[in-house]
Amino acid sequence: MAPTNALQNLHGTIALAGAGKMGGAMLTGWLAGGLDANRVLVVEPHPSDEIKALAAKGVRLSPKDAGTVDTLVVAVKPQTFPEAGPALKPLVGSNTLVVSIMAGTPIAALEKICGGMVVRAMPNTPAAIGRGITVAVPAKNVSAAQRDTADALLRTTGSVEWVDDEGLMDAVTAVSGSGPAYVFLLAEELARAGVEAGLPAELATRLARETVAGSGELLHRSELASATLRQNVTSPGGTTAAALEVLMAKDGMQPLMIRAIAAATKRSKELAK
Incomplete structure (x- = not known):
């Protein structure tokens, strides 16, 4: 689990696209770890009652005029990304960190559709109880500070391992993801x-x-x-x-x-x- 101060030290707005089981587990972990709810934007066309309830704590739900954000976490289903991805592009500025937890979606596809500085990550379902294991790989243009941000956000659901070779992610998906x-x-x-x-x-x-x-x-x-x-x-x-x-x-x-x-x-x- 990420130390509380690691989340409190993050800057700017964090957008979460897709608040299903995995995205919802991450959001719950962020808030439990001390992240200010007012800094979180959730993009989810069909939010659950649990996600709607978080709006009372300050989480913003799908505002149309959000502008660019500092960090975008993409947790939509990979088969919907070709359609949903372009709608996320207005959230992404030239220095936006984009953290994807979509299986089988390479960094190049994320850069093409969304832009930004991309970290590709593969979590697994024990994340729902804070006992997951996530493997992450950064694009070459991701800064050390952005990598630390991604690590803090991912670590709220369990352990995090980093690799430098994106080619390993298919085997990672096969071993820990599945x-x-x-x-x-x-x-x-x-x-x-x-x-x-x-x-x-x-x-x-x-x-x-x-x-x-x-x-x-x-x-x-x-x-x-x-x-x-x-x-x-x-x-x-x-x-x-x-x-x-x-x-x-x-x-x-x-x-x-x-x-x-x-x-x-x-x-x-x-x-x-």
Whole structure:
């Protein structure tokens, strides 16, 4: 999470285009972190009741005469950006920082449609509870101060990693952007396997859910590598070893995950075209 003073030290107006689940989570994090609501402009044609309620705290909703802003965060759905993007251009001045969290949308497309100094970022859905991980890459014309601004805004929803090679963003999208779905699938299939082994469905679901959640929290808190944590659970010749023999076989989880990440990476590249 970003330190409170990091947000309080930001200057100028910050516009948020798109206040859906991810954009709304970011906005909530900004306000909770101490950002002055009067400096926030939300561009959202269909604001939720929660977003409308923030207007009472000073957040401005889609004023037509806003003029240029210091920072624009683009959180619209990537498939709508070709249409929605040009409408955002009046908000962007020559020195406006543009932070995009749209999957598969390259810096060049943002520069062409919106202009400004662009940071491309890829968050994931645990951002909704402040436990996300975001990877960001700046365009070459982004200043150190603008990078700090982007970092402060993104860090309100969790950790932030920076890379210099935009070519890595497709793999980032495949691993962390889409990654929560893989974890949820693990919980789903673990419960299904428990039912096949004879457990009542409700119990199997609860056991799978809490096991995945608890293991994730242990991984989060521990300084040990995931492989070490796995080994610590595995007694030679025991039940865990028997299951891992299947999961770690030549046709087991490793090649399956490699294919899955490759497929997601390929699709991310296709979306950028």
